[in-house]
Every structure is written in C-alpha cells, then in structure tokens.
Amino acid sequence: MGISVDQAEEEAGKTSCMPAERIDEFIESSDAYRSLSSAIAESCTPRMSHGGSVVDLHCGKGDLISILLSHAPGDCRFIGFDDEQANVDYCNDRFRSLVHQGFVHVDSAGIDETPMISSCLIIEAFGLRELTEKKTQETLERTLRSISKGGAMVIVESSNRPWTQLLKAAGFRDSRTIWSRDGIEAIIAER
Secondary structure, three states: OOOOHHHHHHHHOOOOOOOHHHHHHHHHOHHHHHHHHHHHHHHHHHHOOOOOEEEEOOOOOOHHHHHHHOOOOOOOEEEEEEOOHHHHHHHHHHOHHHHHHOOEEEEEOOOOOOOOOOEEEEEEEOOOOOOOHHHHHHHHHHHHHHEEEEEEEEEEEEOOOOHHHHHHHOOOEEEEEEEEEOOEEEEEEEO
C-alpha cells in the first residue's frame, strides 16, 4: 500500500505554489522551454497510440498540445480543457483547421472538473499547484482511471510538492522525473 498524500507532503515539507508571473517568465524563456519541450516529446511520443486520445487537463494556450501534435500518429486526437474561456477561445482559433477536422477539441472546465475520457496520455502543466491536498489526490486518482492500459500521465509543475510520491499515493506506478530546472519539474507516471 502506498503512502497517503498527507504523509508525502509532510515528508517533503510543503511550500507555497509558484506564482503565475514566474510561470509566464519560464514559458517565455525559450532556452528552458525548448529543453522541456524536447523532454516531453521524447517521453510522450511512444505512448501516443493510433486512434488514441491525448488529454491536456490545463491546456492554457495549447503549448503542450502544439509540442505533441508534430510527434503524434496522424489519427491521434487531442482534447484540451482550461478554466479560462479566453484560453479556450485562443486554442480553438490557434488549432482552427484541426478543430474542424476533429483532431483537436478544446473546452472549458476546471482541472478538478474535467470529464473522464479514455486516453493513452494525459498531460497537465501548472494546474494542480493551487488545489488543496484532497483535491490533488482526487484529481490524480480520477485521472488514473481515465488512462488506458499502457498509458501514462505527464505533469509539469513547480517542484514545491513531492509529485512522484503523490502520484504513487494515487495509484500510479513507475513515476520518474524526466526534466528539472529552475524549480520546475516534469514527471511521467505509468498506469
């Protein structure tokens, strides 16, 4: 049996979440962002299946979707959710032709409210950081149930929480850091 979320956070010592301005600075830092993008593409490409779905739980302006689109099989679908309607509108415009072809769908939903969609890969960036411990655990457990056999989840978050331990507590196996820099880490967790 894994450790609880409370135990994992107590062991690591919880700090405050990364402010939004710092996240924006990171995304605008092309060097760090290119490095992260490469690590995500390398880790995710083998997990995207023909006819499968990739879900981005907190898609923002669709940057992770954009990264993965160029590495996905031609019939892979991308579904993004964001709690800000401006981001949803931006993504639907950004991916307009793919939206019309049915390969990309973006809708409004909070990270802890997204519908369960069977997926080969679920990605999340900077959406879990403001959830309570209980909501984080519930979201990770619900996400695990949405991932098809052999699938995975990738999270990109500030390293203020023990993410590998939290993923293990939620029932994921074999989680590992695939990228870390400047207080931000990307972790992949297998179903």
